[in-house]
Amino acid sequence: MEHARNYYLKLCDQYDCDPIPEVMQHFDTETHKLELEGCNITLRSCVALAEFLRKDNWFRVINLSDCMLGDEGCSIIAPALGQNAVITDINLKGNNIKGIGAEMIGLMLKDTQTLLRLKLDWNSITSTKSGFSNLVEGLSVNKTLQHLDITNCQIGQSEAKELALVLGNNKCLQTLDIRWNHIGLIGSRALLTALQTNKVIHNIKIDGNNIPTDIMQAIASSVHKNEECKIVSEEYQKRLGVLNKGLEKLHYNRDLQIHDLLDRIDKQEALFDQLQQTFNKKMDGTLNELNNKSITIKTLEAKLVVANTALSLANQKSFDFGNLVTRLKDDLSNAMNQHGQELALERKKREEMEFRKQEEIDTLKEQLQSLLNKCTDVERVSDKKELTIEELKQEIQILKQESEEKVNDVQDRLDRTKRHCQKRIKEMQDSFTDENEITHKDFNKREKLLLERIEKLEEERNESEQSLVNTKKLITTLKMKSEEEINEIRLSLHKEEQEKMRQIGERIDILTRSKNELTDYAQQQKKLIDDFKKEGEQASNEIDSLKKKIRSLEMEKEENELSTRSLFKKVNQDNEQLREEMRQKGKLEDELKQKIYTLNQNAQDNTLRYQSEIGKKDNELRALKNLLKDRDIELEKARSEVKRTSGLESALKNYFTAPAT
Numbered sequence: 001m002e003h004a005r006n007y008y009l010k011l012c013d014q015y016d017c018d019p020i021p022e023v024m025q026h027f028d029t030e031t032h033k034l035e036l037e038g039c040n041i042t043l044r045s046c047v048a049l050a051e052f053l054r055k056d057n058w059f060r061v062i063n064l065s066d067c068m069l070g071d072e073g074c075s076i077i078a079p080a081l082g083q084n085a086v087i088t089d090i091n092l093k094g095n096n097i098k099g100i101g102a103e104m105i106g107l108m109l110k111d112t113q114t115l116l117r118l119k120l121d122w123n124s125i126t127s128t129k130s131g132f133s134n135l136v137e138g139l140s141v142n143k144t145l146q147h148l149d150i151t152n153c154q155i156g157q158s159e160a161k162e163l164a165l166v167l168g169n170n171k172c173l174q175t176l177d178i179r180w181n182h183i184g185l186i187g188s189r190a191l192l193t194a195l196q197t198n199k200v201i202h203n204i205k206i207d208g209n210n211i212p213t214d215i216m217q218a219i220a221s222s223v224h225k226n227e228e229c230k231i232v233s234e235e236y237q238k239r240l241g242v243l244n245k246g247l248e249k250l251h252y253n254r255d256l257q258i259h260d261l262l263d264r265i266d267k268q269e270a271l272f273d274q275l276q277q278t279f280n281k282k283m284d285g286t287l288n289e290l291n292n293k294s295i296t297i298k299t300l301e302a303k304l305v306v307a308n309t310a311l312s313l314a315n316q317k318s319f320d321f322g323n324l325v326t327r328l329k330d331d332l333s334n335a336m337n338q339h340g341q342e343l344a345l346e347r348k349k350r351e352e353m354e355f356r357k358q359e360e361i362d363t364l365k366e367q368l369q370s371l372l373n374k375c376t377d378v379e380r381v382s383d384k385k386e387l388t389i390e391e392l393k394q395e396i397q398i399l400k401q402e403s404e405e406k407v408n409d410v411q412d413r414l415d416r417t418k419r420h421c422q423k424r425i426k427e428m429q430d431s432f433t434d435e436n437e438i439t440h441k442d443f444n445k446r447e448k449l450l451l452e453r454i455e456k457l458e459e460e461r462n463e464s465e466q467s468l469v470n471t472k473k474l475i476t477t478l479k480m481k482s483e484e485e486i487n488e489i490r491l492s493l494h495k496e497e498q499e500k501m502r503q504i505g506e507r508i509d510i511l512t513r514s515k516n517e518l519t520d521y522a523q524q525q526k527k528l529i530d531d532f533k534k535e536g537e538q539a540s541n542e543i544d545s546l547k548k549k550i551r552s553l554e555m556e557k558e559e560n561e562l563s564t565r566s567l568f569k570k571v572n573q574d575n576e577q578l579r580e581e582m583r584q585k586g587k588l589e590d591e592l593k594q595k596i597y598t599l600n601q602n603a604q605d606n607t608l609r610y611q612s613e614i615g616k617k618d619n620e621l622r623a624l625k626n627l628l629k630d631r632d633i634e635l636e637k638a639r640s641e642v643k644r645t646s647g648l649e650s651a652l653k654n655y656f657t658a659p660a661t
Helices: 002-014 021-029 043-055 070-083 099-111 129-141 157-169 184-197 213-345 351-428 433-495 497-502 504-660
Strands: 033-035 061-063 089-091 117-119 147-149 175-177 203-205
Touching (some): 002 021, 002 043, 021 033, 129 157, 184 213, 213 504
Parallel strands (some): 089 117, 117 147, 147 175, 175 203
16 A cells, blocks of 8 residues: 555646545555545546556545536546546546536446446536437446446436437346436336346336336336346356356266276276286296206107117117027037037047036036026016106106196186186276277287297197107117018028037137126116116106196186286276266266256246246237327327317407407
8 A cells, every 4th residue: 555655646746736635544544445525626636546546456446426526527537447447336426527527437438347336426417418428328338337326417308218229238237226317208118118128127216207107117017027037047047056066076076086996997907917917927937847848858758769779779689699599509409419429429538528518518508597597687677678668658648648738727727817808808898998909919919929839839749749659660660670680690590500510619708708798788778777767757856846836836826816806806896886976976967957957947937937927018018008199199189178278268368358458
């Protein structure tokens, strides 16, 4: 306020006038009303006040009643009030405002955008036609004025017609005080026609205007209708405001719940993605382990092939050794027979030699028996090796079956997870179709990769089986070839039996050497068999450890599935709760819509009822107009009769006064 005070004092100094004391008092009260009723304001102080009010943003209500401003003061202060941006109420009562002042007030009404109330009572604003017409024109342009007081402003019938034309199109003026003027019958009719089209004015005061009672009643009824329409519209607007607020709250709560639901779904999708990533990592680990197992199985199969080839070679050598032993037995029997015949001739000479030979033969027999025992031991060892090989084959088959079962279990679990994911995707497709399609595509890609890996494993297994079949075929072919070679060797041995009898001693030495070699070879084979057993035990231990890992992975997978199921159950429960809440909110919205619909119907019914009543009243007004026309005709007739009677009276007076003169 100090700034406003200083500005006002500066303006007073500028225009060489004394400040108005009442204005200075209002600077101290800090109220928004400027009460200057009955102040004696000079032109210079009026100019300073106008310049102050032009830029003032504090005072809202200006009371300049009974200040005797006149046209000059009004022409100075009215433009400033029109340019002010905060004034809502102006009182210019009893300021002797005439035509020029009315023109400036009309310009003020054109310029202002905040004025709501204007009091111009007890002023002669109709002293000039141009002044009042400009004021009415400003009223027609103005879109904010709601209350107008023009009491005792000497408004006649023509001015009332101009005002009625403006009121017919005005949509902001609500109250009009036009008491103690000279509207008369014609002006009241014009106002009545204006009020029939204007549905905004709900309060009009027209006392003291020489208006017939029927027209007064018609104007009052039309104003009452406007007031009722205003009350209904206000109630309707209030109800609509309450309903809109309720709907806004519902929409806000619904948006919050949807936002919370989306956040929950995002969190659950993040958890699902994490679980899926962990599951994929574990599946990759299991697949890598399966690949490693397949590699170990292939190495074992290669080792088995090598063992089978070694066993086949050992069998061939043992078979060759048995053939050699049988041949040696045959050779020895033949030699013994020959030597027996020779010894029968030379017993006497060579008893000592025979005894020595017999001892040598006994030693040879013992050696042969030891060799035979060793051959039987080798055969037993070979049988044991064959049994171990068969057991290893069975274990390999069991491992293959277990791997196939595990692959089938993995496929079943993948199918289950796939079905579960598909169900989940179907449930979530209604709200989040795009994201589910992306996840479904990723899942299909991963499933294809897993299927491709499984197909690769099956192809590797088929290749290993084919390699086993090929090795078996090679073994059979080698056996056939060895048998053919043995038969050929037998034939050659039968032919060379006589020549070999001479070389028995040398062959015995060779046999001893071969025996030593065979013992060394047998020891090497035992070592190999022990190595194979150790490798088989290691493989079995590795298989057991892998089985344990697979079981632990299965347990973790089951726990993850249980956790995911619990999460999905919680999500489904939350979704069901939200759906129930949304249904309840939908029911509330439907009820509110029904209420709004009923209110609209009631408003329509009321408008139809009011229209019907207005039509009835229009018919009554038309009948009253007809009656007024008839009365006007009767009045004209009565006036003509009165004129005639007055003329007769004057004639009689003249007649009676003429003799007296």
